[in-house]
Amino acid sequence: MATPVLTASDVSKRFGPVQALRGVDFHVGPGEVHALLGINGAGKSTFIKILSGIIQKDGGTLTVAGREVHFRTPEDAIRAGIATVQQHPELVADMSGLDNIFLGRETAGRGLFARIDRAALEARAEALLARFAVPLDLRQEVGQMSAVEREAVAILQALAVDGIRVLILDEPTSTLTEVEREDLFALMNQLKTRGISIIYITHQLEEVFAIADSFSVFRAGTCVARMSVAEARESRVSLAELMLGEAVGDVFPPKAGAPAGEALLELEGLGRPHEFTDISLQARRGEILGIFGLVGSGCDELSKTIFGALPAARGTIRVHGREVALRSPRAALDAGIFLVPGDRRSEGLALSRPALFNVPLANLRRASGGFWALRRGRLRRDAQELTRQVALHPPSLTTPASGFSGGNQQKIVLAKGLYSEADIYIFVEPTVGVDIGARAKIYAQMRALARTAAVVVISSDCDEVHGVADRTVALHKGRLVAPGARGFSRDDLLMAGIMGEVAA
Ligand SMILES: Nc1ncnc2c1ncn2[C@@H]1O[C@H](COP(=O)(O)OP(=O)(O)OP(=O)(O)O)[C@@H](O)[C@H]1O
CATH class of the missing domain: 3.40.50.300 (P-loop containing nucleotide triphosphate hydrolases)
Structure with a gap:
């Protein structure tokens, strides 16, 4: 050698x-x-x-x-x-x-x-x-x-x-x-x-x-x-x-066992100039909807629009069948929409603050009911339970978020989402930088959330979208590419996202 x-x-x-x-x-x-x-x-x-x-x-x-x-x-x-x-x-x-x-x-x-x-x-x-x-x-x-x-x-x-x-x-x-x-x-x-x-x-x-x-x-x-x-x-x-250090099972949890329920989120003709056009889709209770799109496909802007961080130029958003005007992320949260962002560094975390602070940020209402002492106790218990669910390592609530490894920071963002008790969860690039063991746990959490909520996973990882979602669509150059009645196979989804074509 x-x-x-x-x-x-x-x-x-x-x-x-x-x-x-x-x-x-x-x-x-x-x-x-x-x-x-x-x-x-x-x-x-x-x-x-x-x-x-x-x-x-x-x-x-x-x-x-x-x-x-x-x-x-x-x-x-x-x-x-x-x-x-x-x-x-x-x-x-x-x-x-x-x-x-x-x-x-x-x-x-x-x-x-x-x-x-x-x-x-x-x-x-x-x-x-x-x-x-x-x-x-x-x-x-x-x-x-x-x-x-x-x-x-x-x-x-x-x-x-x-x-x-x-x-x-x-x-x-x-x-x-x-x-x-x-x-x-x-x-x-x-x-x-x-x-x-x-x-x-x-x-x-x-x-x-x-x-x-x-x-x-x-x-x-x-x-x-x-x-x-x-x-x-x-x-x-x-x-x-x-x-x-142990045998690995399947990373992806089983698909939804039952048919999806009512539409919780409906987009109709949604558009923003030069970013995305005429997006119509529904996310239903009980299902994970997957949107596959490469970097620059408009996915990022679409997710921000649904979360009220960017205004829609055209089209409507309905939540529980009622049209909503989402002028800010606060309005989206109030409407029951929670977004777990892809870029945890700039969007998801207060890096200098402890995990305990970061987790309840999204749902101050839940965290702020009752007497102060009770509140503190509840906050700590909830945060402990959530960090256990996402397998935060080390499981410390007092360490500043910046003291965790990259993948564990993503888990804190996820715990924050779980604490929000939303009806509609949107995950953008949920597992970038996350190891395979933690990925399995995150997908399992999405599946658990989808029992009572609608979950949307937006990602540039085709295998992730195909593996975790019950139903998939692709976004290509700002346009939605939907499958035929039988849905997309993994390869068809990839083609749709890269070429904008649906296989014959
Ligand atoms: N500045 C720091 N202060 C305290 N603990 C730290 C600090 N930096 C890293 N650690 C801890 O050291 C351990 C190793 O972290 P490290 O960032 O090296 O992991 P990693 O393998 O790079 O993870 P990832 O794949 O998530 O980036 C972790 O337990 C982490 O919480």
Whole structure:
């Protein structure tokens, strides 16, 4: 085996009472694409933060090309040849790709990389790009770029420093469409042929077989398995079982047993210019309605319109058969509609506040009845029960939301939705960044909600929509694509969402 580029031995890290990492052994070889797997809270982000110098380990050693290194700052890691692209790279939308790459290099190292030859940097970015399969105009403003183009800019920004040998990508595909994902993989393969090692966090297990050479599985802060993908294929190991430490059943709960009841939410001819047109559909009590739409299909705007965050230009919304004017999210909540947003960072959570605060936000009425002491007791009991239902880990109500891993933050948003006792639940991209074990629990909760309410799942993950919903439609370029009488098969739904066509 070639000498590893990067090795971690016996690495540990504690946050107050939480032992986030213990005795982690890890290595990655030159030009290797190595997937880092683990359920939410397993310690992946903590480990990555240590490798990129954002936080410091409590114990253990790191070596790069056989030499021990000590990272006190992100610049130390970059200097040693380790660059990281965060899950949501901070790019400046109204600057060009090139300016962003340049800016990244300027700010990456302060004094360290102070003298930069902009022309040389541009030439280098263009040269790197020329080898990629992704056609990308770096002179375009980043705000005009697609998600994969932005990811490419962030990668070029990370590589703009001399001597980068390890590139860390934190869930880069979570906002990409299937086609864009292929583009990103092409780009990763190119980097690999240039000898760059890639450490890659993902919750999409099929991606491991599509792009990785090897993988490590973290569980409860320890690396419990390291294997080549070839070995895993041959021995037919279940990645999900390695991650969870137990056998995995079906992720999706059974479909509704009984026919759906009355229509609780009806949209008729709903539209907003350039976003979506003539949307008519019903969500009924007792069913999960699935809407599959790619990024940019209008799904996001449609969900915001139903939740009163965007005004409808045309059409009507009826709740319980009565027309409603949803001028604000508050009005939507009062009408019995609850939206669990896809972007928990900007829309769903007060990050600095504890879980206990976040959960009852949506239903202050329920939380505010009765005497103060009674109220507090009830709030705590309700919040405890809800966090148990969504399997929040750790099950702490006092930890600030920001102290939870990404997937667990999504569970807090979900608990908030459950507390709202709505009639109509709308889930947008409900399981982005959520591990397979928690996904099964979230889907089971949706099924439980659908016993008495109408549940709408809006997602760009076709398998999710098809797997969880009783009835599915697709949104393509702002238009609804509905199936024939027999409903969509998984492949037909995919076609409808990508091409806007219904199979004959
Ligand atoms: N700043 C912090 N303060 C307190 N606890 C933290 C902090 N950061 C992480 N933790 C805890 O450390 C553990 C590991 O979290 P980490 O974010 O590394 O998990 P992860 O594997 O990246 O999860 P996910 O897939 O959800 O992103 C969790 O129990 C988490 O709650």
